[in-house]
Amino acid sequence: MKLPEQHVSRKVEEALLYRLKQKALEECKERAQAYADCCSGRVFSAVWSCREEFKDLNVCLSQHTTPQVLNELKRRWMEAGQPETPKWDALLKNL
Template identity: 50%
Template structure:
């Protein structure tokens, strides 16, 4: 499959992509809820010191979030959306 054909098949409107990104982020936050809580607990009552005092918690949270929010997952979501749209058009 050529690059242009693949790009056309995976192209979605900007608003749809924004909605998919939002859905992806919500899922990531839900999956990483425990680490979010740990980071929030560490950060409570701190201002500038949160940067170095909570470095471990921040890194763990970012690693978890990255598992669920990356380009490959977004592309999979776009592909699934396009397949669903195609099925609905055929009906």
């Protein structure tokens, strides 16, 4: 039985997704900082006071972690020969 071209083990997929999320946080660091600054010194009021900053951060993060982006990362990982310790900079470049 032949597996689909994009099939990777769950463990590998979790590792790829983890790296993808790290890259997304780096790409959205200004929005994350704006949200953190807004929440600074607040407890319960952060929920409504920082709603816009939170929304902006989530929009940015979700743009960088779509299923299409994850599938592209899987494809690149498979083309790289499915290395145990991949060169993340090369795999994540221009995603």
